[in-house]
Amino acid sequence: MHGTHDVVIARLDSARTALQEAKTIQATKKIVDVAAAAEIYAKRQELGEDAIGYAHEIKTEALAQLGVLLSVMEKQSGGRGLKGGGRNRGSEKEPQLNAPPTLSDLGIDKKTSMIAQQLAALDVETRGEIAKRETTLQDVRREQKEEKREKRREENTQRIEVCDDPRTLDAQFATIVMDPPWDWGDEGDVDQLGRSRPTYGTMPLAEIQSLPIPALSDEDCHLYLWITNRSLPKGFGLLEQWGFRYITCITWVKPSFGMGNYFRGSTEQVLFGVKGSQPLKRKDAATHFLADRGVKGHSSKPLEFYELVETCSPGPYLEMFSRHGRDGWTMWGADA
Secondary structure, three states, rough: OOOHHHHHHHHHHHHHHHHOOOHHHHHHOOOOOOHHHHHHHHHHOOOHHHOOOOOOOOHHHHHHHHHHHHHHHHHHOOOOOOOOOOOOOOOOOOOOOOOOOOOHOOOOOOHHHHHHHHHOOOHHHHHHHOOOOOOOOOHHHHHHHHHHHHHHHHHHHHOOOOOOHHHOOOOOOOEEEEOOOEEEHHHHHOOHHHHOOOOOEEEEEHHHOOOOHHHHHEEEEEEEEEEEEHHHHHHHHHHOOOOOEEEEEEEEEEOOOOOOOOOOOOOEEEEEEEEOOOOOOOOOOEEEEEOOOOOOOOOOOOOHHHHHHHOOOOOOOOOOOOOOOOOOOEEOOOOO
């Protein structure tokens, strides 16, 4: 096994020397393949962390160099090259003269090309940390995305602080909470609510649909949409129309039974949707919570809900149709 270890190290030494001399995409790609194969072999044969780490280091360096060469080729082709498929493969069209090579022509798949160019775009210090396995490209990319999100949030927060009406803002919110005044006539039932019919003004579904949620939401945004069990289909449609992906349903378990023509309502739902790729701030949040009604009684939402939102989602925060004020939030609604 010791002899095998030395053979692998010697081959990697040769690959590093070859990498310093490589000037073409083909030559650099060959070294990527050699180092990747050596890393896999070293892991399977349990040759030790030094052999595994050495192979990973050379593979990372070779990928970064490959990324530089690919980027140069793409610039030289005016952005016309480096597509995934072969040139006019299976097509009756004549190939264009002087057409740039595709990734398939170069023997490179899209994933390898993406990783290589992402590594090439990093600073030398960060690439070195990845090469030494102190971090991963995935972690670095995640941190970069979060830094960009945090910068946008801070810029939006500053704009929001000097404006009273969120509808006129030149800013977006990272988290939006909505408790629309649903018009129960939209359901098509006759006297559906009976004694529990709300005393506040309601809004037809078409008006709720037209609210400027797409303009008020950041490109990475969480949306919490309060809705009753009866009206869930309407909520799913709204999320889609506003550009959000439905993720899950959060259930508020109420302290007592409510009204109902069939089952008596003891829960209320919050549809959670995501726009972009904004993750939660915590990993231990459940999809239900038990809490008393809010301070304003019937239809008033529990304070525990806002605490849940603040621990799970980033600011700046907007509540549409708010019935009270809350520090650190922009509240929009007649009562607020």
